[in-house]
Each structure stands twice: as structure tokens, then as C-alpha cells.
Amino acid sequence: MTSPYATILAGLIRHRGVKGCLVVGETDGLLVDSTLQFGVNGQIFAALTASLFRKARRASQAAGLGDAAFVQLEAENGRVCAVGRGELVLVVVAEPRVNLGLVRVDMLKAVEALA
Amino acid sequence: MMGPDDIRVLSDALAADPGSLVFLQLGEALRRQGQLDLAWRVAMRGAERHPQRPDAHDLLARVAADRGDLDRARSAWESALALSPGHPAAQKGLGFLFFQQGLRADAERLLAAAQAADPADASLGAALAKIRAIGADPADADDAAQVRPMAPTPPRASVAIAPPSAQPRTTQAIAAPAPFAPAPADPRDVFAGVLPDETHAALFLDADGLVVAGRYKAADGRDVSADIGAQLSGVSDEASRAMRHLGLGAWTHLAVEAEQASVAMAPVGDGVVLVAAPRRVPLGFVRRMLDRAAERVKRWVESGT
Numbered sequence: 524m525t526s527p528y529a530t531i532l533a534g535l536i537r538h539r540g541v542k543g544c545l546v547v548g549e550t551d552g553l554l555v556d557s558t559l560q561f562g563v564n565g566q567i568f569a570a571l572t573a574s575l576f577r578k579a580r581r582a583s584q585a586a587g588l589g590d591a592a593f594v595q596l597e598a599e600n601g602r603v604c605a606v607g608r609g610e611l612v613l614v615v616v617a618e619p620r621v622n623l624g625l626v627r628v629d630m631l632k633a634v635e636a637l638a
Numbered sequence: 639m640m641g642p643d644d645i646r647v648l649s650d651a652l653a654a655d656p657g658s659l660v661f662l663q664l665g666e667a668l669r670r671q672g673q674l675d676l677a678w679r680v681a682m683r684g685a686e687r688h689p690q691r692p693d694a695h696d697l698l699a700r701v702a703a704d705r706g707d708l709d710r711a712r713s714a715w716e717s718a719l720a721l722s723p724g725h726p727a728a729q730k731g732l733g734f735l736f737f738q739q740g741l742r743a744d745a746e747r748l749l750a751a752a753q754a755a756d757p758a759d760a761s762l763g764a765a766l767a768k769i770r771a772i773g774a775d776p777a778d779a780d781d782a783a784q785v786r787p788m789a790p791t792p793p794r795a796s797v798a799i800a801p802p803s804a805q806p807r808t809t810q811a812i813a814a815p816a817p818f819a820p821a822p823a824d825p826r827d828v829f830a831g832v833l834p835d836e837t838h839a840a841l842f843l844d845a846d847g848l849v850v851a852g853r854y855k856a857a858d859g860r861d862v863s864a865d866i867g868a869q870l871s872g873v874s875d876e877a878s879r880a881m882r883h884l885g886l887g888a889w890t891h892l893a894v895e896a897e898q899a900s901v902a903m904a905p906v907g908d909g910v911v912l913v914a915a916p917r918r919v920p921l922g923f924v925r926r927m928l929d930r931a932a933e934r935v936k937r938w939v940e941s942g943t
Contacts, residue, residue, distance in 0.1 A: 567883060567884065568884060571879070571880040571883055571884060572880065574876060574880065575873075575876050575877060575880045578872060578873055578876040579873050579876075579894050582869045582870050582872055582873045582894075583869075583870075583894055583896040583901075585869045586862075586865060586866045586869040586870055587856065587862070587865075587866075587898070588894075588896040588897065588898045588899045588901065588914075589896045589897025589898040589899075590896060590897050591894050591895070591896045592895050592896065592897065593893075593894075593895040594892075594893070594894050594895075595891075595892070595893045595921075596877050596880070596881070596889055596891070596892050596893075597889065597890050597891040597892070598881045598884075598886035598887045598888060598889045598890060599886065599887025599888055599890065600885070600886045600887040601884075601886040601887075603880070603884075603886070624922075627921075
């Protein structure tokens with residue numbers, strides 16, 4: 524069975540440097556759907572990125588900055604981007620060399636189709 | 639003064655109901671007993687939970703003053719007065735702090751307001767008399783150090799810690815943008831020149847989320863550095879945790895685009911530097927400001943200030 528998010532995920536995974544795309548429940552951190560390259564543990568990414576997004580969203584609200592729309596984290600060996608809508612979070616895991624601007628634009632478009 | 643049993647009762651009450659206002663009594667009791675680290679934690683958590691309560695910021699300021707963190711004390715008292723302009727304890731605390739820093743006009747204004755609210759407070763009368771006697775002669779600023787011993791009941795915060803500035807300053811002078819100097823007199827000015835205008839903000843936070851340098855002002859002019867720092871530092875903690883488990887190495891940049899602002903953070907030493915800009919500012923520009931702010935902080939830390 525094809526999930527309703529398959530088209531969204533297929534569009535994002537095509538970007539050079541993207542290693543995985545996930546749709547995750549923000550509250551429970553459970554994986555809803557994903558397209559992953561070999562070696563990416565979807566369950567762990569789902570849990571941790573949902574937690575990070577939730578924390579960013581709450582902190583942003585508590586700090587009076589409003590709701591967090593897009594969260595991007597860079598590390599030595601990769602990048603994680605997350606954008607939320609309703610109870611779902613769309614997550615992209617990528618290599619450092621990824622074109623972040625392009626991925627960001629596509630994620631903001633794709634998130635409209637979530638929920 | 640409260641004893642250990644009283645403090646235990648208050649601690650238990652706060653543990654049973656972390657959202658209660660018992661933290662005000664507990665924090666003050668700990669402060670008076672000299673348990674400043676504990677008092678600080680209680681006050682910080684209280685201010686985080688009750689950011690709209692001026693007495694929470696007042697408690698934070700008193701504990702900060704006792705810890706010798708006068709910048710933080712000032713920031714917290716300013717927050718208290720922004721929330722409640724006539725808050726007598728904050729007027730008194732900040733008034734004494736200003737006097738110690740040579741800001742006589744501001745000190746007189748605040749202490750006079752505090753005295754109007756509490757005419758029986760002899761410490762206020764004595765301090766005001768001293769300020770007025772000093773007049774406009776900057777050479778007399780050293781006399782400010784005598785204020786605290788004169789006061790039979792010192793302000794609830796013992797702010798007479800730092801020696802007065804040799805050069806009298808005004809709050810306006812402190813707030814004005816100034817070219818960056820390797821060792822700015824006010825840590826809040828560390829990012830001067832890095833940010834394009836006052837709609838942008840930068841903070842340097844320590845590992846506990848406490849503001850070390852920089853400032854963050856809300857649209858209404860309130861200094862919300864402490865609140866923003868405390869809230870957003872938790873995100874960097876979460877980022878560290880996530881990266882550790884995901885095997886992506888140490889995190890180097892974190893950006894949050896929120897409805898009102900874009901915030902970017904980067905680790906610097908044991909702390910975090912944070913830059914905020916209105917949402918209309920492109921994320922790439924925010925990122926470059928962050929890099930510049932991080933460089934500025936590194937130089938500032940290396941300069942030993």
C-alpha cells in the first residue's frame with residue numbers, strides 16, 4: 524500500500540546529498556513514513572528529531588517568538604531539517620554538502636500537503 | 639530568619655507544586671542564609687515559570703547582586719520595572735546599583751520613587767541625602783561606596799559590591815550603540831557593530847543558559863535577555879543530545895525560523911552564541927551575523943574580560 528506521503532518523500536529524496544526523509548509524529552516521536560538510504564536508522568532519527576523540533580517549538584513560543592516553522596541543525600557530519608504542520612513533522616537528513624536553500628524551499632512547499 | 643526546617647518545608651511545598659509562588663519565599667530564605675547557588679537555581683526556575691511576575695525578576699536580581707553578577711542584577715531589575723514601573727523593591731535595588739555605578743541621576747530618580755512608596759525606610763533617605771550632597775562633582779563618586787554602610791537596612795539586594803565607575807555614565811550612554819572595543823565596559827555592548835540595527839539581537843549564554851554578554855530587547859523595549867536565553871539554551875542542549883545519538887558529530891549551527899523572528903545559534907567554548915533577527919531577514923544573512931558574533935565573542939573571551 525502506498526502511503527499518502529510517498530509523493531512528498533520521493534520528491535525530497537531526489538535532492539543530491541539527502542540521505543533520508545521522514546514523516547514523524549511530533550508528540551510521540553513515532554515514524555509515520557520514510558524514504559531512507561541504507562544505513563539511516565529511521566526509528567532513531569524519528570524519535571530524536573521529533574524531540575528536537577518539539578523543544579524548539581516550545582522554546583520559541585515560551586520566548587515570545589511565536590511558533591517555530593522551520594528548524595535546521597548542522598553538525599560536523601550532516602544536517603537535519605525539520606518543518607511541522609499539525610501533529611506531523613517532516614524531517615530531512617542530509618550530508619553537509621546538500622543545497623540547503625533548495626531543500627528548505629521544497630520542504631516548506633511539501634509541508635502544506637501534510638496533515 | 640528562617641531555619642533549616644522552614645526551608646525544608648518550603649522546598650517540599652515547591653516540589654509538590656512546582657508552579658506555585660513558594661519559590662519567592664524559598665529563594666529569599668536561601669539568599670539570606672547565603673546559599674546563593676541554591677537560591678539562584680530557585681530564582682531562575684521561578685522566573686522561567688513566571689516571567690510576567692515582577693517579584694520573580696526582583697528575586698533573581700537580588701540573588702544575582704549577592705553573587706556579584708551586577709549586569710544580571712541590573713537586567714533583572716529592569717525587567718521587573720518594565721513589568722511594574724512602580725515596583726518599590728526593584729526601584730530600590732536598581733537605584734542602589736546605579737549609585738554604585740556612578741549613575742547618580744538615575745539612582746536619585748529611582749531611590750526617590752522608592753522613598754515615596756516607603757518613607758520610613760531610613761536607608762533610602764540616607765542614600766538620597768548622600769547623592770544630593772555629592773552633587774555634580776564626579777570626583778565625589780567614590781563616596782558612593784559609603785552608601786551601603788550608611789544604610790541601616792540595606793536594600794534587600796546587597797548591591798554595593800562593585801566599586802563605582804570613575805567616569806559617571808548615564809543609562810542613555812550605555813544603551814547607545816558604540817564602536818566595538820576589545821574590552822567594552824559593559825558586556826552587553828560586546829556585539830556593538832556586529833548587528834545592523836536594534837531590531838536584531840545577540841546574546842552569549844553560558845552552559846547554564848545564563849546571559850554572559852549581549853542583550854535582547856523586546857519590541858516594547860523591555861530587556862528580555864534572561865528569558866530568551868533561558869528558553870533557547872534548552873534547544874541547544876537538545877541539539878547536542880540528538881547529534882550524539884545520531885552519530886553526526888558535534889553540532890555547529892542551529893537555526894529556528896519562528897513567526898516573529900529567526901534565531902541562529904552556534905557553540906562557542908562551553909557556551910552558545912545566539913543571534914536573532916526579524917523574520918523578514920534572509921536566513922543566510924542571519925547565519926553570517928551569527929558567524930561574526932561568534933568571532934566577536936571568541937575575541938572578547940580571549941581578551942580576558
